[in-house]
Amino acid sequence: MVSGQDIIEGAREFRNKVNDNTKVRKLLKRWSPVIHYETRDSDIAITMDMTGGHIAPIEEGHAGEADLVVIFPTTQELSDMLRGYLDPTPMYLSGDILVKGHQADVIKLDAITMIIWPDQD
Amino acid sequence: MAGLKRVLDSRSVAAAGAGFAFATLSIVADVQVAQLMPGNTGWMAVIVAALLCILASSCFGELSGMFPTSAGVRVYIQKAFGEKLAIPLSAAYIFTVIAASGAEAYVFGSVFEVLIPSGPGLWFYILLAFTIVAAINYFGIEITARVQNYLSLSMFLFLVIASFAAIIQFGIRFENWYNPVAETGSVGGFIAAVALSVFLFAGFEWVTALSEETRDQQVISRGMLGAIGILCTVYALLNFALVSAVPKEVLTGEQVWTDGVNYAARPHVVFIKVVFGAYELTALIAVGLLSFLASMTSFNAGILTTSRFLYAMSRDKTMPKYLSKLHPEYFTPYAAALTLCAVAVTSSFLMFALGGFDSFTYSVAGAEVMMYFMAALCVLKLRKTMPDMVRPFRVPGNPVTTVTMVVGFGLMFVMVFMSPAQEVKVGLAILVAIIAAMALHSALIVPRLRAKKRHQSR
Numbered sequence: 307m308v309s310g311q312d313i314i315e316g317a318r319e320f321r322n323k324v325n326d327n328t329k330v331r332k333l334l335k336r337w338s339p340v341i342h343y344e345t346r347d348s349d350i351a352i353t354m355d356m357t358g359g360h361i362a363p364i365e366e367g368h369a370g371e372a373d374l375v376v377i378f379p380t381t382q383e384l385s386d387m388l389r390g391y392l393d394p395t396p397m398y399l400s401g402d403i404l405v406k407g408h409q410a411d412v413i414k415l416d417a418i419t420m421i422i423w424p425d426q427d
Numbered sequence: 428m429a430g431l432k433r434v435l436d437s438r439s440v441a442a443a444g445a446g447f448a449f450a451t452l453s454i455v456a457d458v459q460v461a462q463l464m465p466g467n468t469g470w471m472a473v474i475v476a477a478l479l480c481i482l483a484s485s486c487f488g489e490l491s492g493m494f495p496t497s498a499g500v501r502v503y504i505q506k507a508f509g510e511k512l513a514i515p516l517s518a519a520y521i522f523t524v525i526a527a528s529g530a531e532a533y534v535f536g537s538v539f540e541v542l543i544p545s546g547p548g549l550w551f552y553i554l555l556a557f558t559i560v561a562a563i564n565y566f567g568i569e570i571t572a573r574v575q576n577y578l579s580l581s582m583f584l585f586l587v588i589a590s591f592a593a594i595i596q597f598g599i600r601f602e603n604w605y606n607p608v609a610e611t612g613s614v615g616g617f618i619a620a621v622a623l624s625v626f627l628f629a630g631f632e633w634v635t636a637l638s639e640e641t642r643d644q645q646v647i648s649r650g651m652l653g654a655i656g657i658l659c660t661v662y663a664l665l666n667f668a669l670v671s672a673v674p675k676e677v678l679t680g681e682q683v684w685t686d687g688v689n690y691a692a693r694p695h696v697v698f699i700k701v702v703f704g705a706y707e708l709t710a711l712i713a714v715g716l717l718s719f720l721a722s723m724t725s726f727n728a729g730i731l732t733t734s735r736f737l738y739a740m741s742r743d744k745t746m747p748k749y750l751s752k753l754h755p756e757y758f759t760p761y762a763a764a765l766t767l768c769a770v771a772v773t774s775s776f777l778m779f780a781l782g783g784f785d786s787f788t789y790s791v792a793g794a795e796v797m798m799y800f801m802a803a804l805c806v807l808k809l810r811k812t813m814p815d816m817v818r819p820f821r822v823p824g825n826p827v828t829t830v831t832m833v834v835g836f837g838l839m840f841v842m843v844f845m846s847p848a849q850e851v852k853v854g855l856a857i858l859v860a861i862i863a864a865m866a867l868h869s870a871l872i873v874p875r876l877r878a879k880k881r882h883q884s885r
Binding site: 333337340371372373375395396398399400401404405406407408409410412413414416417420 | 430432497498501502567569639735739740742751753756758759760
């Protein structure tokens with residue numbers, strides 16, 4: 307069973323990957339969303355605050371109002387996505403991952419995974 | 428779930444649903460409905476179609492509550508019947524709507540061709556329309572919910588006021604305004620007119636794609652009902668008014684009007700000329716603006732929604748990879764949007780070369796009814812396979828109502844194409860060709876696209 311700490315660590319890995327990627331930083335410099343991640347099988351939740359293509363330190367729980375809320379079926383799948391083991395696009399398209407927010411923001415979020423894990427493409 | 432910064436309310440969802448369906452081609456379809464019905468009874472077909480759309484909306488309400496995703500019908504069909512059916516049917520639906528955008532552009536161009544006789548030809552306006560829409564989608568210019576509310580309200584008010592003005596001025600042209608089977612004694616024509624009337628509501632269910640932008644799923648169900656109500660009021664009234672003010676033969680283009688112009692692809696222009704005779708110039712400027720707004724909002728909503736859908740399918744390796752290209756600055760799926768615009772322009776070109784713009788009303792009506800049929804089937808299947816899944820909204824009276832919808836929409840699909848008229852046969856041929864192409868794509872191309880993908884596993 308994946309713990310809350312595993313999710314936090316996975317989110318930090320994800321954050322480092324994004325912040326180290328000059329392409330993401332450059333492309334998303336004008337996008338400043340607050341993203342909430344949560345799962346259906348637990349109360350685990352994290353908040354990613356992005357400003358100028360840079361993710362601020364990950365916060366546990368829900369901080370502030372979100373531009374995007376991403377809900378995974380299980381903590382295992384959220385953990386796998388954060389570490390790049392799981393391509394979220396097919397799960398999103400099949401309705402297993404639920405996203406709440408503006409559709410243009412959903413595409414930007416998808417673009418991040420496309421850039422930092424090009425092998426998934 | 429925590430709070431979202433930006434959410435849509437029912438009014439915005441209803442305005443978006445009505446905006447999808449407010450198209451200049453819809454006025455041509457309203458005339459086609461009037462032509463199928465005796466006397467002044469076309470309005471009855473529109474109202475019955477609206478009631479059927481309300482039934483269909485209950486299915487979409489249940490499904491979008493279960494799967495609040497922008498991938499909409501694809502997810503519903505996939506969950507109920509698997510991907511092999513979901514990919515071809517949802518892709519066929521998209522391409523039918525986009526091909527019909529070509530017909531909308533043709534009608535749009537025809538309006539301005541007659542409004543500005545000394546101006547450029549039809550093709551200028553068709554290319555202008557698609558250039559504007561392509562630019563909007565390329566640069567990611569967003570029509571905000573508030574602007575969409577105003578656009579839908581303006582179109583609603585203009586058409587309702589014009590309709591009342593016509594009815595007050597001309598009264599009722601035919602004695603028969605209440606008996607839909609008076610002349611033939613058969614209900615066949617009435618059912619065919621109801622089936623075609625579904626075109627007038629085509630796209631109301633696209634608001635399920637906005638599920639991700641709402642906090643409460645009831646907003647989507649109420650929004651769909653609002654959109655159907657707006658469209659029913661406008662098109663039932665307009666149907667009554669069109670026939671009262673202008674002879675049917677002129678509206679359908681079988682006869683030219685007294686000014687020597689054939690108004691087949693632009694019946695609302697002659698209608699406005701007749702109704703606002705003393706203020707013709709002002710009214711024609713208004714009708715030009717109305718046509719522009721109706722076509723632009725309808726095109727834009729169509730290209731915006733379908734390009735995101737096509738982008739997502741490409742990311743899922745069910746469409747060619749180039750369709751997942753995003754603009755590096757605006758983050759718009761520009762490759763998908765430009766491809767869809769190219770498909771629509773090609774459709775316009777074929778119409779220009781071969782004729783038959785009026786066939787697309789039948790193709791789209793058929794595709795719509797097919798989706799209503801599938802939605803009802805999905806509700807039935809998912810009630811069995813996923814009985815415990817949370818459903819914020821449920822189809823009332825299931826299974827009786829749902830089975831009735833499956834049978835009813837199945838019969839309606841047949842009735843859309845029952846007429847032996849040439850445009851109906853062409854409409855059927857277009858729909859069948861698109862479904863066949865997408866089925867072949869699904870069977871032959873998708874496995875190859877997927878084979879290229881590196882296996883993702885832990």
